[in-house]
Amino acid sequence: MSDLLSLAAAGEVGGDFFKERSSDTLPCQAKPDEVFCFDWARENIDRFGTPTAQHFELVVISVLLGFAVAFALALLAHRRSWLQAPLLATTGVLYTIPSLAFFFLLLPVTGIGKDTAIIALAVYTLQIIYRNTMLGLDNVPSSAKEAAQGMGYTDRQILWRIELPLAIPEIVAGLRIAVVSTVAIATLAVFIGGGGLGTQIYGGGNLTFPTSIFISLAIVVAMALAFEAVLLAVQRLTTPWRKARAT
Amino acid sequence: MSENQASAVRYEEATKRYGKDAEPAVDRLTLEVPAGEICVLVGPSGCGKTTAMRMVNRTVEITEGDVLIGERSVRDREPAQLRREIGYVIQQIGLFPHRTVSENIGAVPQLLGWKKERIRERSAELLELIGLDPELGDRYPAQLSGGQQQRVGVARALAADPLVMLMDEPFGAIDPISRERLQNEFLRLQAEIRKTVLFVTHDIDEAIKMGDRIAVMRQGGRVEQYATPAELLMTPATEFVEDFVGADRALKRLALMRVSDIDLWEAPWATPGQPTAEVRAKLAAPDVEVPYPLLVDGERRPLGWLSERDLGADTVPEQPDSPLGPVLERDDVMRDALADLLQGEAQYAPVVDHEGRIAGVLSVEIISEFLGSPEAKSDDQPAVERPHE
Amino acid sequence: MAESESHVSPLQLPFASFGGAIEFIFTPQSSNVTGGKEVGGFDQAMELALKQLEVTALALALALVIALPLGLYLGHRGRGEFFAVGLGNAGRAIPELALIALVAALIGVGLVTVTPALAVLGIPPILTNAYVGIRQVDRASVDAARGMGMSELAIIRRVELPLAVPTVMGGIRGATIAIVATATIAPLAGVVTLGDFIINASIYGEDGRLAGAILVALLALALEGLLALLQRRLTSDGLKLKTV
Numbered sequence: 048m049s050d051l052l053s054l055a056a057a058g059e060v061g062g063d064f065f066k067e068r069s070s071d072t073l074p075c076q077a078k079p080d081e082v083f084c085f086d087w088a089r090e091n092i093d094r095f096g097t098p099t100a101q102h103f104e105l106v107v108i109s110v111l112l113g114f115a116v117a118f119a120l121a122l123l124a125h126r127r128s129w130l131q132a133p134l135l136a137t138t139g140v141l142y143t144i145p146s147l148a149f150f151f152l153l154l155p156v157t158g159i160g161k162d163t164a165i166i167a168l169a170v171y172t173l174q175i176i177y178r179n180t181m182l183g184l185d186n187v188p189s190s191a192k193e194a195a196q197g198m199g200y201t202d203r204q205i206l207w208r209i210e211l212p213l214a215i216p217e218i219v220a221g222l223r224i225a226v227v228s229t230v231a232i233a234t235l236a237v238f239i240g241g242g243g244l245g246t247q248i249y250g251g252g253n254l255t256f257p258t259s260i261f262i263s264l265a266i267v268v269a270m271a272l273a274f275e276a277v278l279l280a281v282q283r284l285t286t287p288w289r290k291a292r293a294t
Numbered sequence: 295m296s297e298n299q300a301s302a303v304r305y306e307e308a309t310k311r312y313g314k315d316a317e318p319a320v321d322r323l324t325l326e327v328p329a330g331e332i333c334v335l336v337g338p339s340g341c342g343k344t345t346a347m348r349m350v351n352r353t354v355e356i357t358e359g360d361v362l363i364g365e366r367s368v369r370d371r372e373p374a375q376l377r378r379e380i381g382y383v384i385q386q387i388g389l390f391p392h393r394t395v396s397e398n399i400g401a402v403p404q405l406l407g408w409k410k411e412r413i414r415e416r417s418a419e420l421l422e423l424i425g426l427d428p429e430l431g432d433r434y435p436a437q438l439s440g441g442q443q444q445r446v447g448v449a450r451a452l453a454a455d456p457l458v459m460l461m462d463e464p465f466g467a468i469d470p471i472s473r474e475r476l477q478n479e480f481l482r483l484q485a486e487i488r489k490t491v492l493f494v495t496h497d498i499d500e501a502i503k504m505g506d507r508i509a510v511m512r513q514g515g516r517v518e519q520y521a522t523p524a525e526l527l528m529t530p531a532t533e534f535v536e537d538f539v540g541a542d543r544a545l546k547r548l549a550l551m552r553v554s555d556i557d558l559w560e561a562p563w564a565t566p567g568q569p570t571a572e573v574r575a576k577l578a579a580p581d582v583e584v585p586y587p588l589l590v591d592g593e594r595r596p597l598g599w600l601s602e603r604d605l606g607a608d609t610v611p612e613q614p615d616s617p618l619g620p621v622l623e624r625d626d627v628m629r630d631a632l633a634d635l636l637q638g639e640a641q642y643a644p645v646v647d648h649e650g651r652i653a654g655v656l657s658v659e660i661i662s663e664f665l666g667s668p669e670a671k672s673d674d675q676p677a678v679e680r681p682h683e
Numbered sequence: 684m685a686e687s688e689s690h691v692s693p694l695q696l697p698f699a700s701f702g703g704a705i706e707f708i709f710t711p712q713s714s715n716v717t718g719g720k721e722v723g724g725f726d727q728a729m730e731l732a733l734k735q736l737e738v739t740a741l742a743l744a745l746a747l748v749i750a751l752p753l754g755l756y757l758g759h760r761g762r763g764e765f766f767a768v769g770l771g772n773a774g775r776a777i778p779e780l781a782l783i784a785l786v787a788a789l790i791g792v793g794l795v796t797v798t799p800a801l802a803v804l805g806i807p808p809i810l811t812n813a814y815v816g817i818r819q820v821d822r823a824s825v826d827a828a829r830g831m832g833m834s835e836l837a838i839i840r841r842v843e844l845p846l847a848v849p850t851v852m853g854g855i856r857g858a859t860i861a862i863v864a865t866a867t868i869a870p871l872a873g874v875v876t877l878g879d880f881i882i883n884a885s886i887y888g889e890d891g892r893l894a895g896a897i898l899v900a901l902l903a904l905a906l907e908g909l910l911a912l913l914q915r916r917l918t919s920d921g922l923k924l925k926t927v
């Protein structure tokens with residue numbers, strides 16, 4: 048107590064602090080039904096820095112990994128149509144398994160920590176990215192492909208110069224969905240020791256208090272929106288022909 | 295303009311069979327398309343005309359036999375390489391939606407590794423050639439009308455100055471009015487660039503209009519007749535060709551017209567005693583299609599045809615060498631006029647007005663050309679008795 | 684547990700763990716980890732599984748009642764696209780952990796508060812897919828039906844809905860996946876589902892934790908399988924010719 052008094056004298060601890068303590072109640076964050084404690088938020092905002100960075104890292108790496116795998120699978124299945132149904136089914140099954148369970152199914156193989164979380168999150172994105180990539184490729188007008196082949200494009204050239212560019216809108220749409228979902232689900236990484244904003248919602252075996260939860264929620268939503276905006280911009284930039292409409 | 299390449303195309307017993315023992319889709323096709331000509335492959339659906347055309351650029355692989363461009367077999371090279379030297383136009387056009395018009399046109403040059411500057415110049419050149427505003431070069435296909443898109447498709451096929459052009463019902467997906475225009479413009483273009491064109495259509499009228507030569511095909515790519523449009527109309531080789539060409543239809547149309555409805559050829563005429571040098575000069579005039587002059591009297595009434603021998607003398611003789619043959623009147627119903635021509639076994643005949651004076655020359659060629667043209671399909675003018683003008 | 688692990692090769696470790704988990708599911712165990720208490724076993728597993736099914740079913744029913752009619756109606760009329768589609772996108776961004784935590788902290792624990800929370804997660808996919816499913820029904824078919832004199836309700840029931848089945852069912856299945864997944868962490872809010880095995884490994888041990896993961900996965904897959912069968916039953920033969 049004396050320390051606090053001397054701190055107060057030095058102006059390091061706000062007067063409100065005493066007021067709260069002396070009003071026989073606990074600090075705002077300890078009161079279970081206090082919806083939002085602005086003071087606490089203001090003072091403790093930096094503790095969200097690392098979890099946010101971790102969260103960001105989780106999302107980016109998982110989505111990139113998931114995209115790499117799903118895209119490769121889609122290209123494979125594009126040429127060998129017998130693969131399409133099995134791949135769709137497999138990615139669908141993987142999508143169905145709740146991420147939390149998936150973390151712990153992986154645990155015996157990959158252990159605790161960020162890596163397990165990343166793998167599980169990446170697996171979760173496979174279905175949507177694979178499906179959308181296939182959809183995008185299927186929607187390429189066959190007249191364009193036929194013309195290209197007759198003009199002397201090789202199969203490879205047709206894929207990379209004609210089919211994939213035209214499939215971009217669907218592919219990016221899939222990416223957007225994947226990213227937004229992953230941002231939300233990455234909060235569960237706390238259960239497997241993967242860090243992220245989930246740590247500010249459920250830390251050390253207990254739920255934290257509303258203010259912390261709200262802030263985490265807000266950051267998650269903001270991050271999701273930010274990714275959406277970026278991907279939307281990427282889509283617009285890479286598809287200039289879509290703005291043009293018949294006169 | 296660097297349009298100077300065109301090669302002949304030759305089919306040598308070319309056969310396409312799907313499956314080992316199946317009936318061939320194209321059975322031992324043997325055909326020669328001279329360089330610089332439009333050869334139309336026409337026939338009912340499924341007769342193999344498209345398959346035959348596509349054997350040239352190997353979008354359909356040849357099972358037996360061969361196809362040669364110039365003197366080189368199409369099997370000589372990798373298909374992709376081969377196709378870059380052949381212009382390819384399909385019915386649905388197939389422009390790349392994600393590339394601008396200029397980029398679409400420059401597609402094959404780009405594949406061939408041309409420099410950017412040259413590609414740009416070439417695109418601009420072609421846009422002008424096909425009659426499109428150069429500004430359209432930066433637009434995307436979705437912003438163009440169907441007719442414009444198809445023109446771009448043709449320009450795209452011409453971009454790399456191909457040896458041969460393949461056109462598969464290229465105007466099929468366009469509305470009839472634009473189609474007429476496109477056909478005419480393509481013919482105008484072809485007059486300038488003289489490419490070797492293999493043109494597939496199921497429309498006999500289009501075939502007659504567009505083709506220098508027409509191959510009427512039936513099941514299995516079998517050619518029933520390979521001839522010029524006029525020959526096809528006048529002397530169909532088989533019943534199939536006759537049915538396909540639709541002799542009845544043509545005649546029906548002819549019954550609706552008079553000789554005066556059509557543009558006749560100039561008749562180079564000569565009077566007895568006229569110096570033959572003058573007559574020769576008349577014959578040499580640019581618009582004259584008739585090889586021999588007509589002997590006429592003082593009232594310009596036809597007396598007969600002058601021959602080479604007649605013109606050997608200094609002056610034109612009193613009596614013509616060849617008899618007159620059928621003489622047609624301006625008010626004649628066209629079908630009757632054609633009947634007279636055919637019965638008289640004449641390629642052409644003088645047409646006189648109601649006073650018997652020469653008004654021009656009608657030929658079978660004129661009639662067949664007319665049958666393929668737009669005016670033939672317009673309003674129905676009944677053959678009523680009109681007062682003589 | 685520690686002793687047996689020491690002379691097991693790394694490759695065999697996963698198998699050993701799975702072995703232990705399977706055992707946990709079927710026979711109650713006790714060990715030093717659980718402080719001597721008996722945990723696990725078939726009865727307990729069943730109990731938690733049923734609880735998870737219960738809360739999932741309730742939440743799904745609630746979500747269906749709210750979202751399905753609304754989505755179908757909006758789709759039929761062609762209105763509210765921004766809302767219907769936007770909600771679907773927004774719904775995906777909701778972190779389930781935060782949702783459950785807030786409900787537990789601010790509203791209360793137990794089935795009564797958790798069910799609506801789960802329903803909230805299920806509403807967006809059902810709404811969006813119902814809307815989109817109806818919208819992408821060929822307008823020509825609808826016009827023809829209208830021209831034949833069908834009432835609006837009849838059109839929805841007999842023309843639009845059958846053609847929209849694949850998409851609508853897709854939305855329902857998506858909602859189920861989301862709800863089942865969140866039901867896994869419902870123990871945080873007092874509804875003790877299979878997730879308890881996972882979250883409270885201090886009580887159940889590592890075998891219990893893995894067992895929980897396996898059971899949750901199986902439950903989710905079984906539900907999806909059922910819904911897939913249902914979808915196939917509901918899809919008319921003409922539509923079955925299209926995959927997915």
